[in-house]
Amino acid sequence: MTSPSTIAPKFLSAGNELGVVAVGFSGGQCKPGVDAAPSALIESGLLNQLKDDLSYTLHHDDTVHTYSELLPSQDPPHRNMKNPIAVSAVTRQLSTQVYSHARHGRLVLTLGGDHSIAIGTIAGTSRAIKERLGREMAVIWVDAHADINTPETSESGNIHGMPVAFLTGLAREKGAREELFGWLGEEPCLSLKKLVYIGLRDVDKGEKRILREHGVRAFSMHDIDKHGIGRVMEMALGHIGTDTPIHLSFDVDALDPQWAPSTGTPVRGGLTLREGDYIAECVHETGSLVAMDLVEVNPSLEAMGAQETIRAGCSLVRCALGDTLL
Numbered sequence: 001m002t003s004p005s006t007i008a009p010k011f012l013s014a015g016n017e018l019g020v021v022a023v024g025f026s027g028g029q030c031k032p033g034v035d036a037a038p039s040a041l042i043e044s045g046l047l048n049q050l051k052d053d054l055s056y057t058l059h060h061d062d063t064v065h066t067y068s069e070l071l072p073s074q075d076p077p078h079r080n081m082k083n084p085i086a087v088s089a090v091t092r093q094l095s096t097q098v099y100s101h102a103r104h105g106r107l108v109l110t111l112g113g114d115h116s117i118a119i120g121t122i123a124g125t126s127r128a129i130k131e132r133l134g135r136e137m138a139v140i141w142v143d144a145h146a147d148i149n150t151p152e153t154s155e156s157g158n159i160h161g162m163p164v165a166f167l168t169g170l171a172r173e174k175g176a177r178e179e180l181f182g183w184l185g186e187e188p189c190l191s192l193k194k195l196v197y198i199g200l201r202d203v204d205k206g207e208k209r210i211l212r213e214h215g216v217r218a219f220s221m222h223d224i225d226k227h228g229i230g231r232v233m234e235m236a237l238g239h240i241g242t243d244t245p246i247h248l249s250f251d252v253d254a255l256d257p258q259w260a261p262s263t264g265t266p267v268r269g270g271l272t273l274r275e276g277d278y279i280a281e282c283v284h285e286t287g288s289l290v291a292m293d294l295v296e297v298n299p300s301l302e303a304m305g306a307q308e309t310i311r312a313g314c315s316l317v318r319c320a321l322g323d324t325l326l
C-alpha cells in the first residue's frame with residue numbers, strides 16, 4: 001500500500017506537478033535496446049503508480065522521443081567521440097524539454113536511454129533552477145562508473161562515459177561548433193564541488209586522475225562496505241547541504257547485476273536493490289529533489305532478467321518520488 005509523501009518539497013511549485021520526458025536514445029554507446037526502456041517502464045505501470053498511488057499531476061506528451069528527425073546521415077568521429085553530432089543534437093533538444101518543465105517549478109523525471117542523455121537533462125534543470133531561484137544545483141550521480149572521461153581520456157569513445165566531463169566544463173573545446181556541444185556555452189552547468197558520486201567500482205585510469213585532481217566527493221562500493229549505506233548517505237547529503245536543489249542521476253548499473261542484469265555495462269559487486277531504494281528514499285526525504293534521471297535499462301540484454309531490471313528501475317523511481325515502506 002502506498003500513499004502520497006508528507007515531505008514538503010523546498011524548491012518546487014505547489015501542486016505535486018511532475019514533468020515526464022521519455023527518451024528512447026541509445027547513441028551514447030554501442031548496444032541497441034536501451035532505447036526500448038521508456039516504453040517498458042511505462043508499460044509496467046510506472047506512470048500510473050506515480051499518478052494514482054503517489055498523487056502526482058503528470059505533464060507528459062505520451063511520446064517516447066527518438067529524435068529521429070535530428071539524427072544526421074553522416075556522423076564521423078570527432079575528438080574520438082562516436083556519434084558526436086547525434087548525441088549533441090538529441091541532448092540539446094532534450095535540455096529544452098526538461099528546462100520548460102523545470103521552469104514551471106515541476107519535478108522532472110526523465111526515463112532514458114543511455115547515460116549520455118544526462119548532458120541534456122542536467123543542462124536543462126540547472127538553467128531553469130538558476131533562473132527561477134538564482135541558485136546553483138547539486139547532482140547526485142549513482143553509478144558503477146564515473147562517466148567523467150573527456151573525449152581524450154576515453155578508451156571507448158562512447159559518450160555515455162563522458163556526460164559529467166561535458167557538464168562540468170572539463171571536456172570543453174574552445175570555439176566548439178554549436179552542433180558539436182558548442183550549444184552548452186562557456187559557463188559550466190555543474191560545479192565539481194556540487195557533484196557527489198555513490199556506488200563507484202569501475203573507474204578508468206584517466207577518470208581516477210580527474211577525480212583526485214579536483215577532489216570530487218565520491219563514495220565507492222568500498223566506502224559503502226566500510227561505513228554502511230546509512231552513514232554514506234549522511235555524508236553525501238551533508239556535503240550538499242540543506243539549501244541546495246538536487247538532481248539525482250541514477251544509472252541502473254549501480255545496482256548489482258543480481259538485481260539489474262539487463263544493462264549495457266554491468267559490473268559485479270554493486271548495490272543491493274534495497275540499498276538503491278534507500279539512496280532514493282533519503283534523497284526524497286531532503287525535500288530538495290528537483291529532477292531525476294533513470295538510465296541504462298536495456299530490456300534486450302539478458303532477456304531473462306529484463307523484467308527484474310525493469311521492476312528495479314520502477315522501484316528506484318517510486319522511492320525517489322516519495323513511496324515509503326510504512
Ligand SMILES: NC(=[NH2+])NCCC[C@H](N)C(=O)O
Pocket residue numbers: 114115116145147149154155156157158160161162202204251253264265296
Ligand atoms: N553510463 C555508463 N554505463 N557508462 C559506462 C562507461 C564505461 C567506460 N568508463 C567508458 O567510458 O566507456
Ligand SMILES: [Mn+2]
Pocket residue numbers: 143144145251253254265296
Ligand atoms: Mn554505469
Ligand SMILES: [Mn+2]
Pocket residue numbers: 115143145147160251296
Ligand atoms: Mn552511467
